Amino acid sequence: MRRVVVVGASAAGLATAAALRQQGFGGLITMIGDEPHLPYDRPPLSKQVLTGQWDAERLLLRPESDLKAMNLDLRLGVSATAVDRTARTVTLAHGGTVPYDALVIATGVRPRLLPGGHGRPGVHVLRTREDALALRDRLGDGRRLVIIGGGFLGTEVAAAARQRGADVTIVESGAEPLARIIGRAAGRFITGIHRDRGVRILTGLKAETFDTADGAVTGVRLDDGRTLPADDVLVATGSVPNTDWLRGSGLDIDDGLLCDAHGRCAPGIHAAGDVARWFNPLFGRAIRVEHRTSASEQGIAVARDLLTPATPQPAAPVPYFWTDQYEVKVQSHGYLPGHEESAVLDGDLAEGRALIGYRRGRHLTGVLAIGMPAKDVRPWRAAVARRTEWAAVTSAPTPAR
Amino acid sequence: MTPHDHACLPPRFPQARPSECPFDPPQDYQDWRRRDGLQRATLWNGSTAWVVTRYEDIRAVLSDPRVSADARNPGMPRLSPAGEDRTDQEPPFVRLDDPEHARQRRMLTADFTAKQAAALRPQVQRLVDEALDEMVRKGPPADLLTDFALPVPSRVIAVLLGVPYDDHPFFQSCSNKLLDMSLPAEEVRATSQAFGTYLYTLVESKAAEPGDDLLSRLLAERVETGELTRQQLVSMALLMLIAGHETTANTIALGTLALLRHPEQLALLRDTEDPAVIARAIEELLRYLSVVENVVVRVAVDDFTLAGEQIRAGDGLIISLPAGNRDTALLPDRPNALDITHNARAHLAFGFGVHQCLGQNLARTELQVAIPSLLRRLPSLALAVPFEEVSFRQQMSVYGVTRLPVTW
Ligand SMILES: Cc1cc2nc3c(=O)[nH]c(=O)nc-3n(C[C@H](O)[C@H](O)[C@H](O)COP(=O)(O)OP(=O)(O)OC[C@H]3O[C@@H](n4cnc5c(N)ncnc54)[C@H](O)[C@@H]3O)c2cc1C
Numbered sequence: 001m002r003r004v005v006v007v008g009a010s011a012a013g014l015a016t017a018a019a020l021r022q023q024g025f026g027g028l029i030t031m032i033g034d035e036p037h038l039p040y041d042r043p044p045l046s047k048q049v050l051t052g053q054w055d056a057e058r059l060l061l062r063p064e065s066d067l068k069a070m071n072l073d074l075r076l077g078v079s080a081t082a083v084d085r086t087a088r089t090v091t092l093a094h095g096g097t098v099p100y101d102a103l104v105i106a107t108g109v110r111p112r113l114l115p116g117g118h119g120r121p122g123v124h125v126l127r128t129r130e131d132a133l134a135l136r137d138r139l140g141d142g143r144r145l146v147i148i149g150g151g152f153l154g155t156e157v158a159a160a161a162r163q164r165g166a167d168v169t170i171v172e173s174g175a176e177p178l179a180r181i182i183g184r185a186a187g188r189f190i191t192g193i194h195r196d197r198g199v200r201i202l203t204g205l206k207a208e209t210f211d212t213a214d215g216a217v218t219g220v221r222l223d224d225g226r227t228l229p230a231d232d233v234l235v236a237t238g239s240v241p242n243t244d245w246l247r248g249s250g251l252d253i254d255d256g257l258l259c260d261a262h263g264r265c266a267p268g269i270h271a272a273g274d275v276a277r278w279f280n281p282l283f284g285r286a287i288r289v290e291h292r293t294s295a296s297e298q299g300i301a302v303a304r305d306l307l308t309p310a311t312p313q314p315a316a317p318v319p320y321f322w323t324d325q326y327e328v329k330v331q332s333h334g335y336l337p338g339h340e341e342s343a344v345l346d347g348d349l350a351e352g353r354a355l356i357g358y359r360r361g362r363h364l365t366g367v368l369a370i371g372m373p374a375k376d377v378r379p380w381r382a383a384v385a386r387r388t389e390w391a392a393v394t395s396a397p398t399p400a401r
Numbered sequence: 402m403t404p405h406d407h408a409c410l411p412p413r414f415p416q417a418r419p420s421e422c423p424f425d426p427p428q429d430y431q432d433w434r435r436r437d438g439l440q441r442a443t444l445w446n447g448s449t450a451w452v453v454t455r456y457e458d459i460r461a462v463l464s465d466p467r468v469s470a471d472a473r474n475p476g477m478p479r480l481s482p483a484g485e486d487r488t489d490q491e492p493p494f495v496r497l498d499d500p501e502h503a504r505q506r507r508m509l510t511a512d513f514t515a516k517q518a519a520a521l522r523p524q525v526q527r528l529v530d531e532a533l534d535e536m537v538r539k540g541p542p543a544d545l546l547t548d549f550a551l552p553v554p555s556r557v558i559a560v561l562l563g564v565p566y567d568d569h570p571f572f573q574s575c576s577n578k579l580l581d582m583s584l585p586a587e588e589v590r591a592t593s594q595a596f597g598t599y600l601y602t603l604v605e606s607k608a609a610e611p612g613d614d615l616l617s618r619l620l621a622e623r624v625e626t627g628e629l630t631r632q633q634l635v636s637m638a639l640l641m642l643i644a645g646h647e648t649t650a651n652t653i654a655l656g657t658l659a660l661l662r663h664p665e666q667l668a669l670l671r672d673t674e675d676p677a678v679i680a681r682a683i684e685e686l687l688r689y690l691s692v693v694e695n696v697v698v699r700v701a702v703d704d705f706t707l708a709g710e711q712i713r714a715g716d717g718l719i720i721s722l723p724a725g726n727r728d729t730a731l732l733p734d735r736p737n738a739l740d741i742t743h744n745a746r747a748h749l750a751f752g753f754g755v756h757q758c759l760g761q762n763l764a765r766t767e768l769q770v771a772i773p774s775l776l777r778r779l780p781s782l783a784l785a786v787p788f789e790e791v792s793f794r795q796q797m798s799v800y801g802v803t804r805l806p807v808t809w
Pocket residue numbers: 007008009010011012013032033034035041042043044045046078079080081106107108109126127128153242245272273274275289290291292293295320321322323324
């Protein structure tokens with residue numbers, strides 16, 4: 001293997017490249033990214049960047065000179081448009097091709113859009129640095145922000161916008177923001193924090209169209225006929241894997257690139273990060289997680305698999321994410337979507353400090369910690385990793401170390 | 402060429418410790434300390450800076466708000482070609498001023514209290530015993546530096562931070578190069594970048610597999626909360642990894658050599674069980690050796706007078722801790738002698754002021770365990786080469802021996 005091509009120059013792509021170099025790979029690494037920026041971190045976009053605490057410089061994952069020292073053939077502001085698996089080349093937007101011995105796909109996801117409205121002043125999504133700076137500059141005292149979608153992104157932005165004094169409404173089509181992922185009790189708790197801070201939350205309603213005047217958005221029309229006046233609207237209704245450029249490649253791109261437990265999706269091709277749906281032996285199926293930590297974990301695992309393919313180490317990682325909701329830190333270990341039951345295993349939501357367990361089948365498949373120190377949560381992560389029986393955690397809810 | 406060859410140019414900095422007594426500060430520094438005023442010296446690049454050698458002056462400078470430690474300030478003395486010329490990233494907090502310095506340092510203080518250090522003592526003792534067992538098993542002669550003095554503090558800091566000790570050949574060679582003032586800037590830069598890539602990958606992998614270590618905790622509790630950027634965590638890790646082992650290692654090796662040259666004091670330390678006597682002896686070794694030699698630099702950010710000299714904003718200040726630690730103002734009685742009954746507790750080996758060593762409690766524990774354990778385990782410890790053949794680290798930020806062949 002002499003030439004590795006990484007498509008996507010962000011958390012997962014950079015972790016792959018850094019780990020390859022760190023483990024002594026001396027060959028050529030080409031990293032192709034369609035954003036015109038050096039690799040940067042996204043989680044602060046909806047947090048410190050929106051509140052104005054951080055400027056964009058602080059997002060850089062590595063200083064420029066250190067990236068240079070990694071000796072990367074870094075092609076920024078260029079998108080990959082196709083892969084030819086027979087010739088083993090990647091085609092670039094401006095027409096050139098790049099040959100590879102190994103290809104790593106780390107193209108992430110993009111926001112799912114609502115029909116109509118996008119591109120108009122005042123209508124936002126939040127995925128990139130530009131998105132965050134544009135939204136940041138519009139927030140302020142009394143400015144009306146309507147957020148469509150009460151997931152983690154929507155609720156984090158609501159918190160940041162409230163801190164900037166904006167008037168915030170969340171429109172959620174489900175019964176409770178976040179409930180689909182973390183269950184109703186936890187969802188209700190987090191919703192409660194937002195309501196206490198003055199966020200208006202409308203549930204069971206869908207946004208249908210945007211109202212506009214002079215091309216700019218003035219409001220959002222809901223499916224019950226109501227119109228919410230708005231200076232700005234954030235569409236935060238989930239995301240779509242960036243796999244369009246792989247159409248016709250023969251790769252399985254149904255909800256992300258399907259990979260085995262090593263991140264392999266086809267001979268000579270690996271995928272990592274938000275775009276990848278890795279088989280996880282712990283849960284017995286392939287799951288796609290959009291978590292910052294998984295991006296680097298998978299990137300590092302891919303580098304290892306590229307350098308020592310003869311001794312594969314299948315990964316059975318316990319996914320991890322965190323979210324900040326005002327001063328409350330929420331952390332989760334495991335895989336929560338599609339859970340069949342949840343229960344408070346420690347603490348008490350009424351006291352703002354609780355650990356909630358999630359069951360799918362017979363096992364504890366995930367936990368969510370609200371307002372608990374990381375060290376108290378870690379044993380629960382181990383309990384998920386051990387595939388602890390649900391009956392065991394509900395009867396003696398303190399995990400053995 | 403001697404420093405006085407050019408009558409018009411101020412003498413050179415840094416200078417070498419005297420070969421007759423390699424534990425002493427360079428003779429010129431001792432002279433400058435005795436003279437009035439402050440000395441100006443010429444650096445490798447022809448620039449000049451004040452050298453501060455007196456105990457009281459050093460304490461004044463290191464606690465003066467008109468003096469900055471921020472590496473980005475113009476006028477900051479650069480002691481070597483590589484001397485921190487990175488402009489594209491924020492320096493580590495040892496090279497920042499308050500309030501940002503204090504904000505970052507506070508995130509670590511709870512892990513470096515005297516209580517924490519005391520709690521680590523059994524673990525340090527175990528690592529010391531293991532290193533001694535291994536050295537004894539291999540049999541004499543040994544290189545005390547690589548067989549004992551380096552592994553002990555490297556293991557301790559690796560465990561604390563959560564750095565795999567298996568990687569020690571890599572991180573030790575990196576630290577060594579980063580402290581080597583004779584290397585060309587390009588090589589030092591390349592080393593710091595490779596070290597950065599290593600630590601970046603390590604920190605990223607900590608997120609996925611969190612352990613009960615300082616880096617995992619800082620990641621979960623400070624990076625994810627937005628209090629630290631990823632880059633700040635990487636430079637914090639780099640600072641602690643380097644500061645946390647080179648200094649202690651060189652104090653252990655050089656200290657053992659100094660004791661071998663003073664057998665009566667060696668015997669005194671070896672034969673006591675009294676923790677107070679041991680503690681006092683370690684403070685004296687820290688003072689007498691002052692291994693942090695070419696590190697502490699500052700720049701004036703306002704005009705003021707010091708020792709009767711007019712210091713102007715933008716003037717560079719170099720602090721000689723070894724010279725200050727031989728001042729009669731610290732120790733009226735024979736400051737140039739090693740005497741483990743001296744009361745040297747107010748020494749400057751850990752610096753002074755807001756940047757005073759964060760790891761000093763840990764360093765004390767390591768030294769108080771390592772040196773007496775070594776002397777007791779190997780009562781017949783002796784140099785395996787004539788003293789004259791021992792070679793010392795010249796042109797290094799942290800002083801010490803390059804090897805220490807011993808037998809028993
Ligand atoms: C606002 C926000 C807040 C978040 N907060 C959290 C949080 O609190 N906790 C958490 O765990 N996770 C959080 N996340 C998720 C986390 O940021 C992602 O999991 C992570 O960025 C995934 O990294 P990645 O490298 O897989 O993908 P990405 O970061 O999406 O990077 C993919 C890159 O590939 C580029 N690309 C796409 N297609 C092509 C192409 N054809 N050619 C070239 N380049 C291409 C993209 O432009 C992008 O630069 C947050 C995400 C966002 C947007």
